[in-house]
Structure formats: structure tokens, C-alpha cells
Amino acid sequence: MGFHRDILALDDEDLERFVRDWIARKTSDYVEVQRFSGAGDLGRDVVGFLTDRRHEGPWHNYQCKQYGRTLATSSALLELGKILYHSDRGEFTPPTVYFFVAPRGMGRDLEKLVFNPSAMRTALIERWDSTCAKKIVRGQTIALGGSLLAIINAFDFGQVKRLTVDDILGDEAAAPVLAKWFGSDPGPAPRGIVPVNVDIREQPYLGQLIDAYGERAGSPFQDHLAVRDNPQFGEHLQDQRKRFFEADAFNRFYRDNTLEEDLEALHDDVYHGVNGHYRGNHGDTLGRIDAVMSQAAAVTPGGLLARHARVQVKQGFCHHFANDGKFVWKR
Structure with missing residues (x-):
């Protein structure tokens, strides 16, 4: 399908809205979908709740970033650090799955970390001071230790996943959203078949x-x-x-x-x-x-x-x- 360029042309906010529309179609996965934006998003972009417990139960975070290049390791570690920090603060339980929606893909180093979860945990801990400490809360330095370090050590980094344009376009749930956003023509419907016996x-x-x-x-x-x-x-x-x-x-x-x-x-x-x-x-x-x-x-x-x-x-x-x-x- 020829929508790669259309998705790549979306800005950050439109990408979030597009992803929200997309995962809202995945009704077999989520009971509710919400988009968080602005200063109070606490590291969340688009969230799919698996139960009516919402943030007190299992939930998935879709982090949507539309960069002019592939997603860098430093940016990804900051986003992970941010959401785990706010989890430690009691704002919500840690997400059970964390998706990086990266239309242009990931840098090679980050991709390597995604496929090696223990290495990603180590990278977040070792690079905390340079990538996260002074960038999560304006004017504050967030030290890594105590309960925050415990949350990072307990978090399942195997549930950090990537989503590319090809992943989105390959999902059946995306077809209606492509029609809405880009005028995608799904083509003609199949012809009706009349059963012999009355239905x-x-x-x-x-x-x-x-x-x-x-x-x-x-x-x-x-x-x-x-x-x-x-x-x-x-x-x-x-x-x-x-x-x-x-x-x-x-x-x-x-x-x-x-x-x-x-x-x-x-x-x-x-x-x-x-x-x-x-x-x-x-x-x-x-x-x-x-x-x-x-x-x-x-x-x-x-x-x-x-x-x-x-x-x-x-x-x-x-x-x-x-x-x-x-x-x-x-x-």
C-alpha cells in the first residue's frame, strides 16, 4: 500500500491522533483507548487499557515520535526513563507493553538494545545521568536509586517493542484509519451470495x-x-x-x-x-x-x-x- 510517505509526513500531534484512531480499532485488545498530550502526559502518548482498571491494571503505551531521521538511543532511553520515573511516583503502574511508534525506524544501536532486553536495562541505568537525570523534570536532577532503581530492575524490557510504517500498514485494523486520514479506497466489496435456505x-x-x-x-x-x-x-x-x-x-x-x-x-x-x-x-x-x-x-x-x-x-x-x-x- 502506498501510504508510507503520507504517514512519514504527519507531525508529532497528527501521528498521535493517527495511532489513537488505529489502536481504537483493535477492540479485541483494548477496552479503552486514550491519548495524552501536553505537559501533563507524564511520558504517555497513546494508551490502550486492557481492563477497566485502566492505569491500575495492565496497559500498553504507544510512544509516538516523528523524527526527521531514525529514532536515536538517547531519545528512547529518555522516554523510558520518564515513564518509569512517573510510575515510581505513583502516577500509574508501569506499562505492561511499551511500543515505540517510529515511522522512520530505529538507529542500529537502539534496535540492538530492543532485541537484547537485558542490555537495554543496563544501558538505561548506565546512561541515566547523561540521558535522563536533568531532562525528565524541568529544573530538577533526578537521581537514580532506591525505589526508582528497583522499578527499572523489575521492569520487563522484553516488552519494549518497535512499530514501523510497515507494521502499521500490515495490520488489518489500519485499513479504516487509512481511509479516514488519506482517502484510501478499499476497493469494491465482494458480491452477495444468496443461500438456498432462508437465513x-x-x-x-x-x-x-x-x-x-x-x-x-x-x-x-x-x-x-x-x-x-x-x-x-x-x-x-x-x-x-x-x-x-x-x-x-x-x-x-x-x-x-x-x-x-x-x-x-x-x-x-x-x-x-x-x-x-x-x-x-x-x-x-x-x-x-x-x-x-x-x-x-x-x-x-x-x-x-x-x-x-x-x-x-x-x-x-x-x-x-x-x-x-x-x-x-x-x-
């Missing part, structure tokens, strides 16, 4: 359709199989099921590959584009459904996903609206 998710809209066919025929149909075998309505029913599953496949694909608001915006455009026809006067319920389907085909939505919203997808949205209770076909 349980179809029951709400199908029930309304079956009633509409019975109303038009002058006598009720027992079930969808009776409609399917009817020469007047069978093909019409199959068209509606096809539309439903085209929309279903579309929704599933873009929920995974764009932000939720992109899909919601498209739904909203189609809903308002057909709502006048839905509320209009019609000869019967099936007349209302057909009028809405015709109008859905003509709706021209906007937004990131509009180019991929085929006619059947837009029509299928309307059956999903019926499933969700937004539309009740018989009025």
Missing part, C-alpha cells in the same frame, strides 16, 4: 414481503416457499433476496475496511433519498416496495463509498431498513 436474519423483511404478496394476490401465502413457487411473485421474491445479500456483503466488507461513519453516511443518503417515496401514497404494500426500489436505484449518494454502491446494494439497504424497523412496508 434467520431475513425473517423480518421476508415476513413483510410475504404479507405484501398475499395482499396483492388476494389471499395469504403460507411461507416464502409458496411465494417462490408462484409464477407471478417467485422471481420478484428472488430479486429482493439478492438485493438483501448484496447489501449484506457490502456492509460486512466496509465495516472491516472503513470507519463506521463512512458506511453510516451512505446508509443515510439512501434512506433520505427514498424516504419520500416510502411515505407516499401507493395502491398497495407491494406498490410501495416497488416504488422505493425504483427510487433507490436512482439515488446518487456522496462520500467515500458512493462509487462502490451498486444499484442492488442501494436497493438492498431498504430491506435492511425494514429489518431494523426504519421501514414498515404496510402503512
Whole structure:
């Protein structure tokens, strides 16, 4: 994917916001994500909490630095020293995992330390006076000893990790964020597949359709199989099921590959584009459904996903609206 330059062009604050959006998508990992910024960040940039205990439980820190070159050892040691110092002060427990988000990568010496955790601990202790002591709190010299040294010795430096642009772009959770930040087009959704047997998710809209066919025929149909075998309505029913599953496949694909608001915006455009026809006067319920389907085909939505919203997808949205209770076909 060609977003290396876009990410490298982000400044520090935008990189933090980008990372916050990214890890917020990792809902299987975190119960909450927060971004800390400014003088009171205490060494935290973007934090993912693994439990509702937040800073009293396990948490991950994403340290975001956008340098014009690779991340240097001195800068990394200072950031580690800062967060462990504030942990010693009782502001929070030490992070269980510490990520350096370094879009341009790490210097060779730092990379060597990351892959040799005990060497990183030794480097932080030995270089404390030159890299950390006078740089953590303005106007103060922080001596290394006592409980602070104990925290450093107890900290698992094996959980200090690096994240590069390639790591970010290779994560499935990044796709929606790339779409938001850089207008990434996730491409077309796969086509819908209509199962032979009715899916349980179809029951709400199908029930309304079956009633509409019975109303038009002058006598009720027992079930969808009776409609399917009817020469007047069978093909019409199959068209509606096809539309439903085209929309279903579309929704599933873009929920995974764009932000939720992109899909919601498209739904909203189609809903308002057909709502006048839905509320209009019609000869019967099936007349209302057909009028809405015709109008859905003509709706021209906007937004990131509009180019991929085929006619059947837009029509299928309307059956999903019926499933969700937004539309009740018989009025």
C-alpha cells in the first residue's frame, strides 16, 4: 500500500491522533483507548487499557515520535526513563507493553538494545545521568536509586517493542484509519451470495414481503416457499433476496475496511433519498416496495463509498431498513 510517505509526513500531534484512531480499532485488545498530550502526559502518548482498571491494571503505551531521521538511543532511553520515573511516583503502574511508534525506524544501536532486553536495562541505568537525570523534570536532577532503581530492575524490557510504517500498514485494523486520514479506497466489496435456505436474519423483511404478496394476490401465502413457487411473485421474491445479500456483503466488507461513519453516511443518503417515496401514497404494500426500489436505484449518494454502491446494494439497504424497523412496508 502506498501510504508510507503520507504517514512519514504527519507531525508529532497528527501521528498521535493517527495511532489513537488505529489502536481504537483493535477492540479485541483494548477496552479503552486514550491519548495524552501536553505537559501533563507524564511520558504517555497513546494508551490502550486492557481492563477497566485502566492505569491500575495492565496497559500498553504507544510512544509516538516523528523524527526527521531514525529514532536515536538517547531519545528512547529518555522516554523510558520518564515513564518509569512517573510510575515510581505513583502516577500509574508501569506499562505492561511499551511500543515505540517510529515511522522512520530505529538507529542500529537502539534496535540492538530492543532485541537484547537485558542490555537495554543496563544501558538505561548506565546512561541515566547523561540521558535522563536533568531532562525528565524541568529544573530538577533526578537521581537514580532506591525505589526508582528497583522499578527499572523489575521492569520487563522484553516488552519494549518497535512499530514501523510497515507494521502499521500490515495490520488489518489500519485499513479504516487509512481511509479516514488519506482517502484510501478499499476497493469494491465482494458480491452477495444468496443461500438456498432462508437465513434467520431475513425473517423480518421476508415476513413483510410475504404479507405484501398475499395482499396483492388476494389471499395469504403460507411461507416464502409458496411465494417462490408462484409464477407471478417467485422471481420478484428472488430479486429482493439478492438485493438483501448484496447489501449484506457490502456492509460486512466496509465495516472491516472503513470507519463506521463512512458506511453510516451512505446508509443515510439512501434512506433520505427514498424516504419520500416510502411515505407516499401507493395502491398497495407491494406498490410501495416497488416504488422505493425504483427510487433507490436512482439515488446518487456522496462520500467515500458512493462509487462502490451498486444499484442492488442501494436497493438492498431498504430491506435492511425494514429489518431494523426504519421501514414498515404496510402503512
